[in-house]
Amino acid sequence: MKVLVVGNGGREHALAWKLLQSKQIEQVVCVPGNGGTASMAGCQNLPLAVDDFAGISKFALENGISLVVVGPEVPLAKGITDYLQAKGLMVFGPVKAGAQIEASKAWAKALMQEAGIPTAKAAVFTEAAAAKSYVKAQGAPIVVKADGLAAGKGVIVAETVEQAHSAIDAIFQGQFGSAGEFVVVEECLIGQEVSVLALTDGLTIRPLLPAQDHKRIGEGDTGENTGGMGAYAPAPIATPELMARVQQEVLERAIATLKSKGIDYRGVLYAGLMISPDGDFKVLEFNCRFGDPETQVILPLLETPLEELILACVQQRLGEMPPIAWKPGAAATVVAAAGGYPGGYAKGQVITGTEQATTDNVTVFHAGTKLNEQNQIVTDGGRVLNITGIGSNFEEAIAQAYVGIQSIDFEGMYYRRDIGHRVLRKAEV
Incomplete structure (x- = not known):
C-alpha cells in the first residue's frame, strides 16, 4: 500500500521511517517532507503546503494513496481530515471538532472538567484587566497560556505577578497571533511532566510507551520553552500503577466525553501530565497528534507494525487487536x-x-x-x-x-x- 504523511518535521521522518519497515508499505509520500525524507529509499517528497487540502487530495486520488497520516496539529485544526474523508480517502487523525482539544485550551479545559479528568484549577479571559485582577488575587507562581495553537511556545510560567501581567499583555497584543484571542490562567503545578500518547478508534483507546520531553532550551531545564530539546522512553516515573489510573481517569473519560458530544475521534490523543512529588497527577493539556520529539523515541521501540495499528484505528477495530508489542530496552x-x-x-x-x-x-x-x-x-x-x-x-x-x-x-x-x-x-x- 501507498501512504501519504503530512508534515515536515522529525516526527514525520520517524513516521515514514517506521512505516517503510513494513513489507506491506510500497511507498511513502511526505508533504512537504524534509531533507531526510527526500533521501530515504522508498520515500518521496511532494512540495505542497500542509494546508493545501485540494492539492493533497488530488495527488492522493490520482496516485493510489491508500492512507493519509497527518502529523502536525495545524492542518488537523483546519479540518484536513474532514476534507479528505469527504473525497473518499482514509485518514488517520481526528476531525476538526476533535482537534479542538489542542486548538483551544479553553475548550479542552471545559471538556476535562465535564469528564471529571484531574486537571489544574483555571479561568478563561477575553480581556487583560480581568485576567490581571485574577492573577493578583491568586498570586504567583502562576501559568499564563495563549488559548490557541502557538507551536508549543504559548505557555508562560510566571514566577511573579508582574511577569504574569506582562505575559497577559503580550498574548492580547498578538505575540502569538490568533492564538491570543483568549487567555487561560492556571494554577502552577509542581513535579515532572510526562507525555502519554494513546491511539484510539473512538471506542477503544490504548496508550503507547510513556515518554519524557525536555522543553527548556537550557541545561538543567532552564531558559525559554521550546518545541522540545530531547526525550526518552519509557519514562520510569509513569509506573504501571500510574498508567492504569491514567487509562481509567484520563484516556477513557476523554474518549467517552468526546463521543457524548457526537465527536468521532480517531487518531492520537496525547495527554501531557504533571506528576507531583507524591506520585499523584493532573493533566496539563491534550494534543491531537503524535508528539515531537516523543515520537522519535517511541517508534524505535515499537514492535507491532505501525500501519496495522493505524488502520485498526481508522477502521474502528482497535479493540480486536492483540496488545501492542514493544522491544525491550x-x-x-x-x-x-x-x-x-x-x-x-x-x-x-x-x-x-x-x-x-x-x-x-x-x-x-x-x-x-x-x-x-x-x-x-x-x-x-x-x-x-x-x-x-x-x-x-x-x-x-x-x-x-x-x-x-x-x-x-x-x-x-x-x-x-x-x-x-x-x-x-x-x-x-
Whole structure:
C-alpha cells in the first residue's frame, strides 16, 4: 500500500521511517517532507503546503494513496481530515471538532472538567484587566497560556505577578497571533511532566510507551520553552500503577466525553501530565497528534507494525487487536538546534556527518532540513535534527545518542548535554 504523511518535521521522518519497515508499505509520500525524507529509499517528497487540502487530495486520488497520516496539529485544526474523508480517502487523525482539544485550551479545559479528568484549577479571559485582577488575587507562581495553537511556545510560567501581567499583555497584543484571542490562567503545578500518547478508534483507546520531553532550551531545564530539546522512553516515573489510573481517569473519560458530544475521534490523543512529588497527577493539556520529539523515541521501540495499528484505528477495530508489542530496552533522542533558537536563527547552513552518525543503534531523524540545489542537506528550521539512540537501558541509549551527535556538524549547532538527566541521576543513587 501507498501512504501519504503530512508534515515536515522529525516526527514525520520517524513516521515514514517506521512505516517503510513494513513489507506491506510500497511507498511513502511526505508533504512537504524534509531533507531526510527526500533521501530515504522508498520515500518521496511532494512540495505542497500542509494546508493545501485540494492539492493533497488530488495527488492522493490520482496516485493510489491508500492512507493519509497527518502529523502536525495545524492542518488537523483546519479540518484536513474532514476534507479528505469527504473525497473518499482514509485518514488517520481526528476531525476538526476533535482537534479542538489542542486548538483551544479553553475548550479542552471545559471538556476535562465535564469528564471529571484531574486537571489544574483555571479561568478563561477575553480581556487583560480581568485576567490581571485574577492573577493578583491568586498570586504567583502562576501559568499564563495563549488559548490557541502557538507551536508549543504559548505557555508562560510566571514566577511573579508582574511577569504574569506582562505575559497577559503580550498574548492580547498578538505575540502569538490568533492564538491570543483568549487567555487561560492556571494554577502552577509542581513535579515532572510526562507525555502519554494513546491511539484510539473512538471506542477503544490504548496508550503507547510513556515518554519524557525536555522543553527548556537550557541545561538543567532552564531558559525559554521550546518545541522540545530531547526525550526518552519509557519514562520510569509513569509506573504501571500510574498508567492504569491514567487509562481509567484520563484516556477513557476523554474518549467517552468526546463521543457524548457526537465527536468521532480517531487518531492520537496525547495527554501531557504533571506528576507531583507524591506520585499523584493532573493533566496539563491534550494534543491531537503524535508528539515531537516523543515520537522519535517511541517508534524505535515499537514492535507491532505501525500501519496495522493505524488502520485498526481508522477502521474502528482497535479493540480486536492483540496488545501492542514493544522491544525491550530504552530510547533517547537529542535535538540539534540552530544557533539562536527558539529566537531568530539562520537557515541554509550545510550539515555534515549524518551518515557517519547512523549505526545499528543510532538513527538520525531530520526535522528542519532540506536538500539544496547542490544536493546538500542544509538547515531549514529551528530544531534541525533528532539523534536517537537505543540500548538495553537508559545509560546505553543516551550514550549512543551523544556518540552519534559528535559526528554531526553545522554552523551554530546547539544541543543540550543533559538529556535524560533525571533517569541517569536515579541510576546513580
